[in-house]
Structure formats: structure tokens, C-alpha cells
Amino acid sequence: MGIKALDYESLNENVKKVEYAVRGELYLRASELQKEGKKIIFTNVGNPHALGQRPLTFPRQVVALCQAPFLLDDPNVGLLFPADAIARAKHYLSMTPGGLGAYSDSRGLPGIRKEVAEFIERRDGYSSDPELIFLTDGASKGVMQILNCIIRGQGDGVLVPVPQYPLYSATISLYGGSLVPYYLDESANWGLDVNNLRESVAQARFKGITVRAMVIINPGNPTGQCLSEANLREILNFCHQEKLVLLGDEVYQQNIYQDERPFISARKVMMDMGQPISKEVQLVSFHTVSKGYWGECGQRGGYFEMTNISPQTVDEIYKISSISLSPNVPAQIFMGLMVNPPKPGDISYEQYVRESKGILESLRRRARIMTDGFNSCKNVVCNFTEGAMYSFPQIRLPPKAIEAAKNAGKVADVFYCLKLLEATGISTVPGSGFGQKEGVFHLRTTILPAEEDMPEIMSSFKKFNEGFMEQYEDVKI
Amino acid sequence: MGIKALDYESLNENVKKVEYAVRGELYLRASELQKEGKKIIFTNVGNPHALGQRPLTFPRQVVALCQAPFLLDDPNVGLLFPADAIARAKHYLSMTPGGLGAYSDSRGLPGIRKEVAEFIERRDGYSSDPELIFLTDGASKGVMQILNCIIRGQGDGVLVPVPQYPLYSATISLYGGSLVPYYLDESANWGLDVNNLRESVAQARFKGITVRAMVIINPGNPTGQCLSEANLREILNFCHQEKLVLLGDEVYQQNIYQDERPFISARKVMMDMGQPISKEVQLVSFHTVSKGYWGECGQRGGYFEMTNISPQTVDEIYKISSISLSPNVPAQIFMGLMVNPPKPGDISYEQYVRESKGILESLRRRARIMTDGFNSCKNVVCNFTEGAMYSFPQIRLPPKAIEAAKNAGKVADVFYCLKLLEATGISTVPGSGFGQKEGVFHLRTTILPAEEDMPEIMSSFKKFNEGFMEQYEDVKI
Incomplete structure (x- = not known):
């Protein structure tokens, strides 16, 4: 039997060269552990709703009505949907006759x-x-x-x-x-x-x-x-x-x-x-x-x-x-x-502002909790998360940890992140997936876990990190 | 000023080589005419809802509820949604915690x-x-x-x-x-x-x-x-x-x-x-x-x-x-x-079957009306549409029409389809967009216009075709 076009050996080489760490080895291992019943905190992808963030209500109302336009003819529609959502659904439906x-x-x-x-x-x-x-x-x-x-x-x-x-x-x-x-x-x-x-x-x-x-x-x-x-x-x-x-x-x-x-x-x-x-x-x-x-x-x-x-x-x-x-x-x-969100005076305006402000302010607090948490850990330094959804702390891995990773056939930060995952269920992405200077190691985590879970996550991280650093520290006290 | 990466001259040649007739010259011209106020019958793409086909009710109810899951907690939800749509929405939401x-x-x-x-x-x-x-x-x-x-x-x-x-x-x-x-x-x-x-x-x-x-x-x-x-x-x-x-x-x-x-x-x-x-x-x-x-x-x-x-x-x-x-x-x-559509015994089953059967049976009749319509036209032959959504009649263009197209700088079937569009508003795709044997010409039309509009569309086509053939026929009677 000869080689066929979808045999690995004969695939487009550019496809094979692609690396995509955000859903790479760490994510796959986390999915396995989840299947085995372990509680996993997926901080590998900026996926807020998966970590409990609630969708904004108004846009969901509008899109639901657009999906079910027959509701607009139902005399009871006003019991479930506010008038501005109904008006907005009609506005968008008028743009797409089908x-x-x-x-x-x-x-x-x-x-x-x-x-x-x-x-x-x-x-x-x-x-x-x-x-x-x-x-x-x-x-x-x-x-x-x-x-x-x-x-x-x-x-x-x-x-x-x-x-x-x-x-x-x-x-x-x-x-x-x-x-x-x-x-x-x-x-x-x-x-x-x-x-x-x-x-x-x-x-x-x-x-x-x-x-x-x-x-x-x-x-x-x-x-x-x-x-x-x-x-x-x-x-x-x-x-x-x-x-x-x-x-x-x-x-x-x-x-x-x-x-x-x-x-x-x-x-x-x-x-x-x-x-x-x-x-x-x-x-x-x-x-x-x-x-x-x-x-x-x-x-x-x-x-x-x-x-x-x-x-x-x-x-x-x-x-x-x-x-x-x-x-x-x-x-x-x-x-x-x-x-084009609800405007002042619209029925849904206050709710919209309350919901969006609530999310943004909580993210701001979480950015702070996370950065501070990382900076309180041994051999970890982290710039403040000024924006976006991620913290990217540097992990100063001791030579013995780098050696142990090598022996396990892993890049050092992958080694660290895998251990973190197994110990705590926190699923991060090793810095090597994003590129970093030679010999410097990081991990990426989102700041998205629910605010009330943050202290526990950070203390669980800290505890793991301390154990790790102790295990691989050159000079033990 | 040198050439920049998104200047036409320096784009990826493979991008430039791409041809995509379904949204090509004919479609663009039809869009222009529509903007100018002409009534266009878009049969260039298999896009049933754009031509008036109504969506099936049950799936839209389920997806609307999934978009607005807060409705599931509303005591009035049963006034707008049947119980099996509610159950199915819960079923899918249980698959995606976020x-x-x-x-x-x-x-x-x-x-x-x-x-x-x-x-x-x-x-x-x-x-x-x-x-x-x-x-x-x-x-x-x-x-x-x-x-x-x-x-x-x-x-x-x-x-x-x-x-x-x-x-x-x-x-x-x-x-x-x-x-x-x-x-x-x-x-x-x-x-x-x-x-x-x-x-x-x-x-x-x-x-x-x-x-x-x-x-x-x-x-x-x-x-x-x-x-x-x-x-x-x-x-x-x-x-x-x-x-x-x-x-x-x-x-x-x-x-x-x-x-x-x-x-x-x-x-x-x-x-x-x-x-x-x-x-x-x-x-x-x-x-x-x-x-x-x-x-x-x-x-x-x-x-x-x-x-x-x-x-x-x-x-x-x-x-x-x-x-x-x-x-x-x-x-x-x-x-x-x-x-996994509704099953016998489900509340929405009969409606689902009625709607889907209605669409399929009408499509079957439309396939017949269209094929027969084309075959009744001068210099047009069309195989029966056994399946899918298209008729692909062969148009036997007289040499004078091919000559006229050449003089206009157009492929002969593009020339024919453009004239058809201008005269009737029917937007088709020339056969050359799909490939055809040398010297043989076709057009593609969907069978999707509303059944009640079909007789008029076919007679409008027939009238145009007769005029066209008469204009370019070698020997006039």
C-alpha cells in the first residue's frame, strides 16, 4: 500500500509546522484530567463565559427575538421582552429580509x-x-x-x-x-x-x-x-x-x-x-x-x-x-x-450599564489580585495587567528544575505548568507557547476566574509554587 | 513611493488567481441594479430564506431559548415556547456550561x-x-x-x-x-x-x-x-x-x-x-x-x-x-x-413534519416546473433536477450571439445572463463559472423562488429568451 494524501507523512508540511499552544499539550492534558473527574480551572483561553461571566441581557434578548421572529407577532411577547429589545430586533430584521x-x-x-x-x-x-x-x-x-x-x-x-x-x-x-x-x-x-x-x-x-x-x-x-x-x-x-x-x-x-x-x-x-x-x-x-x-x-x-x-x-x-x-x-x-448599545433614556439602558460596569470593575480588581498574588510568590515576578485578560508572570526556575524538565523530555515551563495542573487543576499556557527570551520562563493565565474564587486560586498557586521551588532549590535551608 | 504589501501588484498571486462566479460579475451587477431600485430575483446562490422560505419553527425556538437562557427561569416562558423546545434548550445548555x-x-x-x-x-x-x-x-x-x-x-x-x-x-x-x-x-x-x-x-x-x-x-x-x-x-x-x-x-x-x-x-x-x-x-x-x-x-x-x-x-x-x-x-x-429532530409523540413533532414536508414537496414541484419551463424554450435544453437546488439548462447560443458577446468583450454565457438580468431582474450564474465543455453554454439558477412566483418567472424568462434568440438568429423568418 502506498502513501495516501491524508497520511501524516504526506500532509502539507506547513500544516505540520503549525504550533498552537493555547490548545496544546497543557489543554489536552487538562481535558483528560477533567474526563477523569478532576476539577479543572481553565485559564488557558480568554473564554469569560466558560468561567461563569454572565452574558449581557439586552443583546441576548435582541438576538433571541431575531432567531424567533414569529415571537414578534405573539401578543405575549411583551411579558418576556422589553420594548426596546423588540424594537431593536425589528431594526436588525429589517436589514436582512431573509x-x-x-x-x-x-x-x-x-x-x-x-x-x-x-x-x-x-x-x-x-x-x-x-x-x-x-x-x-x-x-x-x-x-x-x-x-x-x-x-x-x-x-x-x-x-x-x-x-x-x-x-x-x-x-x-x-x-x-x-x-x-x-x-x-x-x-x-x-x-x-x-x-x-x-x-x-x-x-x-x-x-x-x-x-x-x-x-x-x-x-x-x-x-x-x-x-x-x-x-x-x-x-x-x-x-x-x-x-x-x-x-x-x-x-x-x-x-x-x-x-x-x-x-x-x-x-x-x-x-x-x-x-x-x-x-x-x-x-x-x-x-x-x-x-x-x-x-x-x-x-x-x-x-x-x-x-x-x-x-x-x-x-x-x-x-x-x-x-x-x-x-x-x-x-x-x-x-x-x-x-450601538442602549442609549440613556432607553428602557434597558440602566441594566446594560450596570451589567457592563460590573464586569469591567470586577476584571480590574481581579487584574490587581492576580498580579499582587503572583508577586507575593517566591521566584515569581509579574508586571501589572494594564489591559486585556491575561497575567504573564515570569517564573524563575532553579537550575535543578530545568535539569529535571530536561530529563523528563519537556521544556522547563511546560514541566512547571504540567505539575501545576496536576497539583491544583489550574490549566495555564507555558510561556514558550508565546515566545520568550532564551532561558527565561513564564506562564500565561487569564484573569477570568470568578472574583470570589480568586483568593483560593492564588493561594493554591502559591502553595504549589512554594513546594515546587523547595523541591528544586539548590541550597536547602 | 515603493510598493506596499497590500497593493494589488504585490498580493499573493494565488489570491489573485481565485475566481468565484457565484458572487462574481453577475451578482455585482444585480446588486447595483437593486440599489437603483430594480426588483431583482436572486437565484445565483442557494439561499432559500432570502427567497421567502420560512425557517422551521422548533429549531428556532430552541436556539432562541439557548441565546436567552434567563427566559427559562421566567414563569411566562410557557406562554411563548412549547415544553419540548424548553426541554431541548436545557439539554443543549447542559452540554455547554458557559x-x-x-x-x-x-x-x-x-x-x-x-x-x-x-x-x-x-x-x-x-x-x-x-x-x-x-x-x-x-x-x-x-x-x-x-x-x-x-x-x-x-x-x-x-x-x-x-x-x-x-x-x-x-x-x-x-x-x-x-x-x-x-x-x-x-x-x-x-x-x-x-x-x-x-x-x-x-x-x-x-x-x-x-x-x-x-x-x-x-x-x-x-x-x-x-x-x-x-x-x-x-x-x-x-x-x-x-x-x-x-x-x-x-x-x-x-x-x-x-x-x-x-x-x-x-x-x-x-x-x-x-x-x-x-x-x-x-x-x-x-x-x-x-x-x-x-x-x-x-x-x-x-x-x-x-x-x-x-x-x-x-x-x-x-x-x-x-x-x-x-x-x-x-x-x-x-x-x-x-x-436529532422532534420524534413522534413530541409536542412539536407534527408541526415539524408538516413544515419540512411542505418545503420538500414544494421544492419537488418547483424542480419540475423549472425543468419543464426551460425545455419549452427555444434553443434551451435542461436535464431534470433530480436533487440539490439548481437547474443547469444548456443555452444553444446562435453564432451571431457569440459574435456579439465577443465584440462586447464578454464570454458568451456571461453576455446572455447579463441581458437576462437587465431585462427581467433574474440574477443567474453563467455556466462558465462552473466549467463546461468548449463551445457549450449554460446558466445556473436555483429552484428556490416561491412556488407561486414560478410561473411568472418562467414566462418572463421565456419571453426574454425568445426575443434574444430572434435578435441573434441567423436566418430570420
Whole structure:
């Protein structure tokens, strides 16, 4: 028998090269343990509802009515749904004559793309064109689509922050391009130094790689830092000089836990800078309904907005969207609701504000509890989670632990995280899945477990860590 | 200013090579005309709800409740929802502790994959393993993912029926492989002759292409034929001899409009054939919630089932699924409902049967009205639509029309379809978008317009066609 196309030996090599740690060895082991009856705290993925966060009520009411439009003709509908949810459901249904069961345009419903454009305009103070906004099945799908357009082969490089969210490394591998790392500075609260960028580009050139695009994740994943306006200006100048497409992963823009650096979009900074930057830098910005105080991950809704991209390229991207016909329509409506929430005076306004503020304030407290908790542990140091949904503590592993990991055939941080999982049920992702400097070890955890569970989780972590460090400490007291 | 990565000139060439006619020139022109106020009948895409088909009530009730689980605690819920919809919503919510807002496993919810496996077992009489079933955002996404694993470069060929659904040609272009066409025989009701397959493979080899996979679309799109069991056996023998992965696009399995050849799955035939075929042919079968009497296109739900694929390859496919985290969860629930509909004795059973039978019987009548209508037109011949959702009439264009098209810079069938669109508002897809033999012209239309509108649409088509033929006929009477 010869080898067949779906035998491992003959698969597309780019597929095999992909690594995706967020759902990698740790996650698989955690799933096994869960099946065996162990209580697992899944902090490997930013998946708030899975850890008990309740969905916002108003958007769920609206989407439920859109799924069951016959309820709108029922005289009892007012007993279960408020009038503004009913009105809003009618508003969205009027945009899609076939309802949620009809494919939309491949870019998404025009009416919702218009609402997104209005949101961007309110946020940034610059008008936005709905024709340059495409709705997607989550932000990841949009990132993949754009990278597929950019990457022509191994000679094409994409600058990616390290530590990075593995969507980028995985997608660049899958499409056969080259990841060009630029290191964030842990000692400067994961700051981005433009000199590092220059060095990364120079090194890539030396290897024959043409750098074509740069990814920023703001707020950072897994690192949680918020980029300052000054830093964004430097980045935009750099992209302009180097003729790089800037991919702005801004999915955590609602998740800000400090007041010094509020979120500012790459697009706003670019427009503020004026010509030539504002007219020449190619920017694609990504957003989602999965993060923020929404956390509607399972709905798979997102968008990307293109700036300074020619109509001919937009047409090509549209054509590629067409192959899979349309993003899912219910999540398009979630996106409409996210960018156009209840307004003061609406029946559901107070509830909406109460729910969203409650989530955001609790996340802010949890960010603090987690960072402080890590910093109280032996051989653990952690920058404050300024934004996003993650803590990324450095674990200073003693040489004996690194040795023990080697003997077990594991990367040292994988070794640590596996032990943590077995001992406590806390499922994290080893720092090596995101990239880190040689010989430095981290783990990523979300700040999403319920606030009331946090103290116990942190004390369970602390206890494990102490035992671990004691076991592998060189000099015992 | 140099060229930037998202300038048209420097895009990934594979992206530029993609053609996707279903949403191509005709669709774009139709959208323009619609904006200008013209009434357009969109028969370019199999999008039943957009043409007035009502969704089935029970699944919408269940998904609405899953979106708004707080309704389950409302004492008035029974006024708007039947008890079995409430019970079913609880059943699905119990499978996803975070509800619809939580990412599921990247393969889909285990409980729903189990329901799919049970459906396959009931359908085929052979057990199915949920671990080999992956839920997807529609069947197209699954097809793209599998082709991405198979195609390593231009030297890899995929046998695709011609005429074909352009998902296949587009995806093969996008991933840089080679489409190897095999022609369906229009004079034998679009039958598949295995000798043609052999010839296609031989020709591909001569060009240095290794054929690695074969696509069948059963029932056919755009051609509407249903494959016989004997034909499927020949195909499976051929795949076995040639060591081809068989991709079974079976999304229209509910759409059957004759009694001679009921749908039979490739997997059942393969299992019936016994060893070595049943143990050696690699098969991936695709299904969806978008077609059948469901037509829930906008929800984007589907699955694929793998047979005779090694665990190591399944792990690779799982890893690739992980990059975009999870298929959308609401559509997973639609899939669960589709494979596990209300049973006799359930409160909603009769309504469910009445609605689904009503849709299917009407489609059957519409298939007949359309085929007969086309065959009553001058220079038009059309095989009966045995299954799926399309008619694919051959239009025998007079030489003068072909000449006029050439002068207008159009492919002849595009020229015809554009004139049809401008005159009648009927938006079809030219046969050249699906592939056809040199010098033979077709168009594809869905059979989905409302039954009561059918006579008018067909008479409007007939009138246009007569005028067209008269205008371009060589010898005028």
C-alpha cells in the first residue's frame, strides 16, 4: 500500500509546522484530567463565559427575538421582552429580509457595517467608510484572511511581538511565511522599543527576508500592556519608513485596568499625524465581540477595517470572503449591538450599564489580585495587567528544575505548568507557547476566574509554587 | 513611493488567481441594479430564506431559548415556547456550561458530535465515531480546511467534476494546487463515467501532476443529478486503485426530487463493499444546516466526518481547527437539532413534519416546473433536477450571439445572463463559472423562488429568451 494524501507523512508540511499552544499539550492534558473527574480551572483561553461571566441581557434578548421572529407577532411577547429589545430586533430584521437564516453579503450586512463605521467615527473623531469594513466570524478569521493575502512565501516576513498571541505564529506557518520577532521589554512593563524593531528588520533582511507587515496587539496578549500615543506614533513612523502594512489587533480595547493610558486606536493616531502618514500607511484594524465586557466568544463575531487600501485590493479581499459565502449572521447582529448599545433614556439602558460596569470593575480588581498574588510568590515576578485578560508572570526556575524538565523530555515551563495542573487543576499556557527570551520562563493565565474564587486560586498557586521551588532549590535551608 | 504589501501588484498571486462566479460579475451587477431600485430575483446562490422560505419553527425556538437562557427561569416562558423546545434548550445548555457565549472545543461540542454520530449510524447502518466528526462554520470552511491539508503545491492535483461548484476551483487556486477536471456527461443526465476519470488522471500525470484527491458532489451542484449505488462503487474502486482521498460533498442529501435514486452516502457504500475498500479508502464527508428543508445558511453550521484517517492526521486537523478557536456555537446547536429532530409523540413533532414536508414537496414541484419551463424554450435544453437546488439548462447560443458577446468583450454565457438580468431582474450564474465543455453554454439558477412566483418567472424568462434568440438568429423568418 502506498502513501495516501491524508497520511501524516504526506500532509502539507506547513500544516505540520503549525504550533498552537493555547490548545496544546497543557489543554489536552487538562481535558483528560477533567474526563477523569478532576476539577479543572481553565485559564488557558480568554473564554469569560466558560468561567461563569454572565452574558449581557439586552443583546441576548435582541438576538433571541431575531432567531424567533414569529415571537414578534405573539401578543405575549411583551411579558418576556422589553420594548426596546423588540424594537431593536425589528431594526436588525429589517436589514436582512431573509432573517438570520439567509446568507448576507460576504462582507456582512450593509446596515451593520454602517453602525460599525459610526462607532469608529465616534471613537476616533474621524469618519469611517462602511465599504472598507468587513464583518468576520471572529477576529482570528479576519487576521488569517489578511495574512493569506500578504504572504507569498518564505521570503515574506511579518513582524510579530514576542511574547505574542500564537494566532500569528500559527497563521504565518500555515501560509508558509516567515515570522520576524521583535522583543517586548519585560523590565519596562513590556514596552515596545522602536530600536528593537529596526534591529529585527535588519536581521531579517540579512537572511533574505522582505518584511511586509507588522503586528501590534494593543492592549497586549499575553503581556497586558497598553501602548502609549507616543509609542504608536513611533510605530506608525516606522511602518511608513519601511512601507509595512500595520495589523492592529485591538480586540481588547474595552479591557483597560488603569487610567494613565486609556485605549487609543492606531487609526486615530495615524489620522492625528496628518499627511503623509495618514494617507500612506496601510492599516488593518481588528475587533471582536469575544472580549471586552461582552465575552461572546462562542458567537464568533468580529470585523476588520481597512485604511489606505486600494479598491482593487479590497475587491480581492471581498472575493476571498465570498468563497465561504458569509460570516454567521447572528454574530453580525451582536456586533451591531456592541457598537450601538442602549442609549440613556432607553428602557434597558440602566441594566446594560450596570451589567457592563460590573464586569469591567470586577476584571480590574481581579487584574490587581492576580498580579499582587503572583508577586507575593517566591521566584515569581509579574508586571501589572494594564489591559486585556491575561497575567504573564515570569517564573524563575532553579537550575535543578530545568535539569529535571530536561530529563523528563519537556521544556522547563511546560514541566512547571504540567505539575501545576496536576497539583491544583489550574490549566495555564507555558510561556514558550508565546515566545520568550532564551532561558527565561513564564506562564500565561487569564484573569477570568470568578472574583470570589480568586483568593483560593492564588493561594493554591502559591502553595504549589512554594513546594515546587523547595523541591528544586539548590541550597536547602 | 515603493510598493506596499497590500497593493494589488504585490498580493499573493494565488489570491489573485481565485475566481468565484457565484458572487462574481453577475451578482455585482444585480446588486447595483437593486440599489437603483430594480426588483431583482436572486437565484445565483442557494439561499432559500432570502427567497421567502420560512425557517422551521422548533429549531428556532430552541436556539432562541439557548441565546436567552434567563427566559427559562421566567414563569411566562410557557406562554411563548412549547415544553419540548424548553426541554431541548436545557439539554443543549447542559452540554455547554458557559452557554452560547463560550468557545467550545475546537472540534465542536462533544455532545453534539455524538448526536451527529448517532444520526450517521441510523442513516447508514454502520457505527460512527464522534472523535472523527468535526463541527464547522458551514461545509465550505470544512472543505477549505481539508484541501489546505492535502495541497502542498502545484504538483498536487484534485479531481473535480465539471461542471463543478466553484468552492472547489477557488480553494484549489487559493492553496496553490492544480484542479484536474473530469467531465460529467450531459447527454446521460450528468452521469459520471469512470473511464473519463482514468483519462483525466492520465492526462494530469502526463503534466507531472500527482492526483491526490477526488471530489464528488452528490446530489450534484450545479447539475442536480443523484449518483447511483453502482456508480459510487465504481468511484470507490477507482479511489482505492489510485489511492485518492475521496471528498464527499453531500450537503444536498435531503434534497431529492425523484424516487428511483434515493440518496445513498459514500460511506455506506464503502462499508457495504467490505475489505479492503472499507478499511483503506480515505473518505471525508461534508454536511450542513444550510441546505435540505432547513436552509439555515446564515447560521453557518456544518460538519465533516473522517473515515480511515490516522489519529496522527486527525490531531493535525484538530490543531488547525484550534487556530480559530471554535466553530460558532449557535450553529452547532442547529446541527444537533437537524440530526436529532422532534420524534413522534413530541409536542412539536407534527408541526415539524408538516413544515419540512411542505418545503420538500414544494421544492419537488418547483424542480419540475423549472425543468419543464426551460425545455419549452427555444434553443434551451435542461436535464431534470433530480436533487440539490439548481437547474443547469444548456443555452444553444446562435453564432451571431457569440459574435456579439465577443465584440462586447464578454464570454458568451456571461453576455446572455447579463441581458437576462437587465431585462427581467433574474440574477443567474453563467455556466462558465462552473466549467463546461468548449463551445457549450449554460446558466445556473436555483429552484428556490416561491412556488407561486414560478410561473411568472418562467414566462418572463421565456419571453426574454425568445426575443434574444430572434435578435441573434441567423436566418430570420
